[in-house]
Amino acid sequence: MSSSKAVAKTAELNPRTTAYEFLGPPGALFVTLTVPTVTYALYFGCSEATGCRPDLSAIPDQIVTSLSDPAWWKGLWDTQAALIYLAWYAFCVVAWAILPGDRVEGTTLRTGEKKKYKINAFSTFLLALGLTSGTIYRYGPSAFTFLYEKWVGFVTASILMSIVQAFYCYAFSFQKGKLLALGGNSGNFIYDFFIGRELNPSVGSLDLKSFNELRPGLILWVLINISMACEQAVRRGGLDKVTDSMWLVLAFQGWYVADGLYNESALFTTMDITTDGFGFMLAVGDLAWVPFTYSLQARYLAFKHVELGYARTAAILLVNLAGYYIFRDANGEKNDFRNGKNPKNLQFFTTESGSKLLTSGWWGLSQHPNYFGDLLMALAWSLPTGFDTPITYFYVCYFAVLLAHRQRRDDENCHKKYGKDWEKYKKLVPYRIIPYIY
Incomplete structure (x- = not known):
């Protein structure tokens, strides 16, 4: 050459x-x-x-x-x-x-x-x-x-x-x-x-x-x-x-x-x-x-x-387990779907380019349900420190900003990749991270 x-x-x-x-x-x-x-x-x-x-x-x-x-x-x-x-x-x-x-x-x-x-x-x-x-x-x-x-x-x-x-x-x-x-x-x-x-x-x-x-x-x-x-x-x-x-x-x-x-x-x-x-x-x-x-x-x-004692320990443990379950199950749905599997018979939206986007299961509740699980776990990590200072909650606040920024970056990339199909998808799945809230 x-x-x-x-x-x-x-x-x-x-x-x-x-x-x-x-x-x-x-x-x-x-x-x-x-x-x-x-x-x-x-x-x-x-x-x-x-x-x-x-x-x-x-x-x-x-x-x-x-x-x-x-x-x-x-x-x-x-x-x-x-x-x-x-x-x-x-x-x-x-x-x-x-x-x-x-x-x-x-x-x-x-x-x-x-x-x-x-x-x-x-x-x-x-x-x-x-x-x-x-x-x-x-x-x-x-x-x-x-x-x-x-x-x-x-x-x-x-x-x-x-x-x-x-x-x-x-x-x-x-x-x-x-x-x-x-x-x-x-x-x-x-x-x-x-x-x-x-x-x-x-x-x-x-x-x-x-x-x-x-x-x-x-x-x-x-x-x-x-x-x-x-x-x-x-x-x-x-x-x-x-x-x-x-x-x-x-x-x-x-x-x-x-x-x-x-x-x-x-x-x-x-x-x-x-x-x-x-x-x-x-x-x-x-x-x-x-x-x-x-x-x-x-x-x-x-x-x-x-x-903490037994009651507060159990409550914090429950918050973390809920976050982990959402995070892992949502990622499991996505990874199965990307690998050509759909054991839960989840619904999906097919774009003009042939790509398929999940619109049910966890991915029907928000565009990034795994981020929601991440946030719940982040909160559980801070709760054991009590409430004497807000500084130990820095991580969950920072993480919320980070995930919101990642979501916006992903949104911009998907707009470029899918065009009008992305707008159609967002009408089917309107919430970005937290179902029914954000």
Whole structure:
């Protein structure tokens, strides 16, 4: 193929991005700066020192004082925490490489090819849990409190890892033959660095996007929760003294992570994998935001020991089970339908392009019933912390905004894909996430 034809083919596969998300480069820069800032702020605003009830009137002065103090900036770095984090990331890579696992195909790319993924995230999770449990059993809970003690250092290490990977992926996306994300080829550095320029950046056969999505951050989230329970156990005099509220958080979030890792193959049909590039947005989300903000409830309970009792424990458990049932059953209906199965004889709407959209079952109640289940579970994760502070409900509030944004992105993509048929579909299924409400 001549060089001119190769250039033309590349341009055809990788057209220039013409529409921005997040309000374009200014919005991308804002989120790039805000995510690390909020991650730190949730610690400094909800810590044992503040009791998770900071004096709002004093915050501006505290921010100015901290930012102008070199010692405060120096305190964000912890060499030991950085080395431990690097070792943890290396452990995940080695586990991916040596543990057995099937290879599954993803969706068809614009090149007509299908990328193959090695799935063994659940095995990696079990190995990490086994090593952690062995350490606690052998040396006691005090041996695993370092994640609580060196929190800020671990946050800094994870953010630096996100920055390094985002720059790496952006730089190597300019190599010849790279398949770019349709939304990440604007030509603006700030925007493309944030949103992700290359669709599937890899190091050898290691796909960075799917690897980061499920392993280092998601598994670390559970390990952080265990560390918080160990911190509480040390303070209360043993693992048998850990509160019912802490056990609920560990069980709910641990099960959620285990379920996602066990169903790893379902990841490869999500928008993150099929559509989005891998840039700072996904890198910092996977590696820093998920483990260090989603574990806020467990960190709070490490120093605020909430006793729920049987009645409140049962009520919260019911909320979580309802959310999980909706989430899992709705996803089961969708996955069966995509694979040509319809065991429930669900009704569907056929578009002019031949695509079929479910209009009954959970998918007849709302366009994203799985998001509704997710929100119920998010609420259940916050309820064990009680009502002394609204900060521990940050996750469910943030998650509601995130899911509403995802729904709007999906709506825009479906408008482009299905045209007038999408409007017909929305008349059949008018509610976006919460049936009969939104």
